[in-house]
Amino acid sequence: METTLPFIEFDHVSFGYDPSRLILEDISLKFPRGKVTAILGGSGCGKTTLLRLIGGVHAANKGRVMFDGELINTRNKSQLFKMRSRLGMLFQFGALFTDLSVFENVAFPLREHTKLPQAMVRDIVLMKLNAVGLRGAADLRISEVSGGMARRVALARAIALDPELIMYDEPFAGLDLISMGVAAKLIRTLNDVTGATSLVVSHDVRECMSISDHVVLLANQGRIVAQGTPDELMNSTDPETRQFVRGEPDGPVKFHYPAPELAADFGLKA
């Protein structure tokens, strides 16, 4: 397999939970192998849906989603499960199993997919927890860890099987500044150490720009506003890109939801 091929490719993909209301419309994207790609965009623009399509949770209504040169076929369960065993995903709120301890959460994929002896499972779990700074929290219950710690436990679980693709869904949402910095550093370090391909979905511009090799900016219906290196986007003269990366409240993306004129709504105009 040529390593220059993109690891993930969207080829004219359209998708909507209700096909009459598309969330992604005719989107074509390539995510480079071995790099950290940030997918930025406002709420509801279809960022998380992109990850779900890659994971085969949903099937595209039109177009193709390719994983390492292979078409993702959601109907072929064995192929889908084989593909999924090559990826790890960090969910927005961790999605940890609340009936298991921190240790057992990280051990979960190892126990499900390997026949490793207990001693080896223990060593791997502790190594992964050490990588996210939570080796000492192995015996805690999920109800005993904070939001930031839960995110790190989820990250340890996502990398338990050393996946080739790691997807991060809003890894910085709701974190304090220290936890945010820790999460950003972890994402970058993990990518550099493991050589995995990383996709980070977020609307946190500053953190994403600091750790990404490639950035894609999406608008509604998955329209690609801009893509390139963080520097290219930061220095872009395109008004929509500038508005997003600078966090300006009004611009090409309107502050107000479409509505009748203010005067008409308050009965000031005949």
Next chain:
Amino acid sequence: MNLLVGLGAWTLDQLRGWGHAALFFAEMLRAVPASLRRFSLVVAQIYAIGNRSLVIIMASGLAVGFVLALQMYYALSIYGAAESLGLIVNLSLVRELGPVVSALLFAGRAGTSLTAEIGLMKAGEQISAMELMAVDPKARVLAPRLIGGIVALPLLAALFSAVGIMGAWVVAVKLIGVDAGNFWSIMQTQVDVWRDVGNGMIKAFVFGVICTVVALYQGYETQATPEGVAYATTRTVVISSLWILGMDFILTALMFSTP
């Protein structure tokens, strides 16, 4: 015309729902062998589901036994047939009340708990996380609970009947003064282990399948919101109860239509 269109749409909707539920059931059955390979999970679920309902089942069985003995004694003594009390109580419990009341209580206690648990797992994206880790949630989460429910309900129904008979004995023999030898011996001679106890167990097994499948389906298909989970738990009780009562009539007609 609008009425016709509405009726057609409703019918299609119902058929789609039934088809979806049937597929769900088939997929869950297909996942049973895989879940049996994780036998410790199955045992944990039998314990969790059965244990959760133990107190309510025993308390209800005892109360039903008390009341049944009182009511039947007064009715039978009018016709001078009070010596049949043990038989009437036993048949009422093992054939009908044991399986039916246990199943209704099971739907309210363990069924709602299963629905809420699966619904909240879905809301917390635990089900999606499992799917994305290439682990089939039907084999890992649903099938062990299905087996747990199917095994637990017949045991609970048997316990309900046993406790009910003990309750009836306390009221009839200890309080009213019915002859103890008569109370027990008529059961030994007239209650058939296959026809009466066996058919009661078959009923409990069928109700176990109904309650658990309905609870798991409602939890798995719930909208991942607080309102969605609340609605799903209510539906679990309503749908399970209607199914239990309907199936009980059909099973009774099939099992006991000849004397």
